[in-house]
Amino acid sequence: MEIKTVNITIDGISVDAEEGSTILQAARTVGIHIPTLCYAEHLSPYGGCRICVVEISQDGGKTFIDTSCTHRVREGMNVQTKSPRIIRARKMLAELLVSSAPNVKIAQDIAARMGILKVRFPMEDNRCILCGLCIRMCYEQMDGKALGFAGRGTKRKISMPFNKRPETCRLCRGCDYICPAMIIPCHGVKEPGELCGRCVLLDEMPKCCPTNTFGCFCDKNPL
Amino acid sequence: MRKIKSLSDLEKWRKDILRKQDEFETIISVCGGTGCHAYGCKNIKDRFIKTIKENGYQKIKLRFTGCRGFCERGPIVTIQPQEIFYQRVKEKDVPLILSETIKKGKILEHLLYEDSMTKSRFISEKDIPFYKAQKRLILANNGLIEPTKIEDYIMLGGYQSFSKALFEMEPQQIIDEVKASGLRGRGGAGFPTGKKWEECRNATGKLKYIICNCDEGDPGAYMDRSLLEGNPHSILEGMLIGAYAIGGRYGYIYVRHEYPLACKNAEIAIKQARKAGLLGDNILGTDFSFDVEIAKGGGAFVCGESTALIASIEGRAGEPRSKQIHAVEDGLWGKPTNINNVETWANIPLIIKNGSKWFSSIGTEKSKGTKIFSLVGKVKNTGLVEVPMGITLKEIIFDIGGGPKDGKPIKAVQTGGPSGGCIPVSLFNLPVDFDSLKEVGSMMGSGGMIVMDEGTCMVDVAKYFIHFLEEESCGKCLPCREGLKRMSQILENLTEGKGDEESLYLLEELGQVVADTSLCGLGKTAPNPVLSALKYFRPEFEAHLDKRCPAGVCIPLIHYSISETNCIGCGACAKICPTKAIEGEKKEVYHIISELCIKCGSCREICKNDAIIVN
Numbered sequence: 001m002e003i004k005t006v007n008i009t010i011d012g013i014s015v016d017a018e019e020g021s022t023i024l025q026a027a028r029t030v031g032i033h034i035p036t037l038c039y040a041e042h043l044s045p046y047g048g049c050r051i052c053v054v055e056i057s058q059d060g061g062k063t064f065i066d067t068s069c070t071h072r073v074r075e076g077m078n079v080q081t082k083s084p085r086i087i088r089a090r091k092m093l094a095e096l097l098v099s100s101a102p103n104v105k106i107a108q109d110i111a112a113r114m115g116i117l118k119v120r121f122p123m124e125d126n127r128c129i130l131c132g133l134c135i136r137m138c139y140e141q142m143d144g145k146a147l148g149f150a151g152r153g154t155k156r157k158i159s160m161p162f163n164k165r166p167e168t169c170r171l172c173r174g175c176d177y178i179c180p181a182m183i184i185p186c187h188g189v190k191e192p193g194e195l196c197g198r199c200v201l202l203d204e205m206p207k208c209c210p211t212n213t214f215g216c217f218c219d220k221n222p223l
Numbered sequence: 224m225r226k227i228k229s230l231s232d233l234e235k236w237r238k239d240i241l242r243k244q245d246e247f248e249t250i251i252s253v254c255g256g257t258g259c260h261a262y263g264c265k266n267i268k269d270r271f272i273k274t275i276k277e278n279g280y281q282k283i284k285l286r287f288t289g290c291r292g293f294c295e296r297g298p299i300v301t302i303q304p305q306e307i308f309y310q311r312v313k314e315k316d317v318p319l320i321l322s323e324t325i326k327k328g329k330i331l332e333h334l335l336y337e338d339s340m341t342k343s344r345f346i347s348e349k350d351i352p353f354y355k356a357q358k359r360l361i362l363a364n365n366g367l368i369e370p371t372k373i374e375d376y377i378m379l380g381g382y383q384s385f386s387k388a389l390f391e392m393e394p395q396q397i398i399d400e401v402k403a404s405g406l407r408g409r410g411g412a413g414f415p416t417g418k419k420w421e422e423c424r425n426a427t428g429k430l431k432y433i434i435c436n437c438d439e440g441d442p443g444a445y446m447d448r449s450l451l452e453g454n455p456h457s458i459l460e461g462m463l464i465g466a467y468a469i470g471g472r473y474g475y476i477y478v479r480h481e482y483p484l485a486c487k488n489a490e491i492a493i494k495q496a497r498k499a500g501l502l503g504d505n506i507l508g509t510d511f512s513f514d515v516e517i518a519k520g521g522g523a524f525v526c527g528e529s530t531a532l533i534a535s536i537e538g539r540a541g542e543p544r545s546k547q548i549h550a551v552e553d554g555l556w557g558k559p560t561n562i563n564n565v566e567t568w569a570n571i572p573l574i575i576k577n578g579s580k581w582f583s584s585i586g587t588e589k590s591k592g593t594k595i596f597s598l599v600g601k602v603k604n605t606g607l608v609e610v611p612m613g614i615t616l617k618e619i620i621f622d623i624g625g626g627p628k629d630g631k632p633i634k635a636v637q638t639g640g641p642s643g644g645c646i647p648v649s650l651f652n653l654p655v656d657f658d659s660l661k662e663v664g665s666m667m668g669s670g671g672m673i674v675m676d677e678g679t680c681m682v683d684v685a686k687y688f689i690h691f692l693e694e695e696s697c698g699k700c701l702p703c704r705e706g707l708k709r710m711s712q713i714l715e716n717l718t719e720g721k722g723d724e725e726s727l728y729l730l731e732e733l734g735q736v737v738a739d740t741s742l743c744g745l746g747k748t749a750p751n752p753v754l755s756a757l758k759y760f761r762p763e764f765e766a767h768l769d770k771r772c773p774a775g776v777c778i779p780l781i782h783y784s785i786s787e788t789n790c791i792g793c794g795a796c797a798k799i800c801p802t803k804a805i806e807g808e809k810k811e812v813y814h815i816i817s818e819l820c821i822k823c824g825s826c827r828e829i830c831k832n833d834a835i836i837v838n
Contacts, residue, residue, distance in 0.1 A: 045545075047544070047545045047700070047742055048699050048700050048701065048742070049700070049701050050700055050701050050702055050740045050741070050742070051701075053739075053740050065739050065740060066545070066547065067545065067742075070545035070547065071545070071547050072547060085739065088732075088736065089736045089739050089740045092702075092706075092732065092733060092736040093701055093702060093736070093740065096701060096702065096705040096706055096709065097701060097705070099705075099709075100705050120725070120729055121709050121712070122712070130698065130701075130704070148540075149540065149698075149699075151698070152523065152694075152695075152696070152697055152698055153693060153694055153695065153696040153697065153698045153704060154693065154696075154698065154704060154708050155698070156697075156698030156699075156704065
């Protein structure tokens, strides 16, 4: 079967993208980097972290901002992935993210990549960045349906139904595997011969993890 | 109730109702809107029933109507055909009204509306300045019908627009008519209704849904509520016409469960319409079938957003999704869905009845028809006002609203609910329509209008709205969840005098990014109150950096003292002070002990000589 394509422009480069694909997918085929956080290739796009925002104009019309992971390509689309408006937005989003979860490696990575040197907000210590990857992994790939969001706004958290592990959870640990916040930042070695070992010697479980398996991926308490 | 099977049945029914109506000499209407309910209108209605029964009054019809709009002056009682408008009626006035006004034709002066400036009294509703400057089309019937009686609605020509549409017009003709009328969605965004209908009609799929959005959550706004409470059949008629034009089979009215009266009246209206054969299969003997159900919302503000509303009806958490593909193509349960606001639906029967030319003759070039606003805040006459588009803010606030309430000059008006902007008094000559409000950094929204005077602190107002939206954000996307939280923190610091120069720039930058990158309309418009306040009232923000609150509202920044020249030593302040922070001798100047003062403002309220100084 012949693949239908549409022609769009990304950062001035003409791209023939597969019909029905997203801007992010189209950009990646030609090697244009758009940072992502809540996106995973094999899961449905969520559009929650907004890090992958791009500026879009259709047929020379007014430009608007949308997430590249959810916006599908359309003939005659012009996309800017690194305009000043986008850079400013991404920087602010990274600053919000890292101020909320400074001890999460991916938040630090994104902030570093955006060139954030100073955070203007008071620091908090959240572990979960509410990207929803574990929920989608559980629902879409593992057929577990054991996780979901509870609460609204700043009280939002990942939870199992009524905070109890349902029978549908087989402890497959797909959620652990996909969680981008679960990688514990290594503090580095202080003296020759010494190991960091933070990931193994973690004493206390952070409260955000519904399965209570955070940090043990490499592996202290086998389930 | 009879079942209508054809057009002639409907006409015959109407004539029968009118014949019955002629038996009554007087009609007394008691307002049963939510505002008047709070004033105790139910007791007044019961008293009327009791007194009429006891004294054997004949030929009087008592009606318990929907909201009349002038909620400031409730409870309201009107008498037809004499056209007498009584306001602030108390239970003890009921026998007087019956014995004096109805029997002897004498007008009770103390119940008439009195203009506080000119001291003139008005008998008829039409002469009262509050009503005079309005153009009441959608709200017109609210005072004439009892919302729980379909007969009342039919009597005033109800469902005739629908039968006209069904028997005399083709679906495409109806859509063309709505398009030509220039009607734009009254929910806030102002999308052309006819265009939306056409897109939904042309969408592929056999089963289509029609939704009426009555998830009104703006603080201080109750337009949709009053319409659904006061005239539910007009909404049903609008939906029927829409369903016929679009090809919809099922409809939902999405109401918050915090609106019990609206839920109840809509439920009754649906049942009556079903019994009368106006809903269900083969309506009026044709092969057009449509039915409506009520979906109750749990009260989340974000569920007013179309995709979140759909998720809520489907039984999922009310969270919006990416909107590149609109609900008209992929909506409720993946089917094409047309969502319109209550007020939009209420406009439809009028357009079909009077034609698009009539409708487009009202309003401005790009905004047609009328709009209902809920006028609240520091104005004399608060309530629901319906005005033609293009009227100036000044006319609404000063002519209809009657100007400032407490004598302090008016400073600004906040339009469009929590995500609207604050418009300063210097722009009050602005015509009220979708585009000009957007241009100055506010929006039409669903029609909230909060008037603020010099006693209102703009930083405090911005803080209030951002805090409201922070609580109501669903939390799905990062800029709305974290960004609003940070904005709220910065504003909190400002009102406590802990802000610095940089925090204003940060607030502005953060606001712009939240507006740029948020997922849904809630986040995209949430920074409006802050950004517009920063644009028009920056000196007030800067005053907070110097630890001053010019309006005397932000408690950590103000200081109470007693003026030596104004104090007459009456001691009223010392008596009311809850912490005994005021002391002094009678007939001498009193003093405030600042260590004990909790800045509650009780002394300021009680002092008759303006001797309490706040700075």
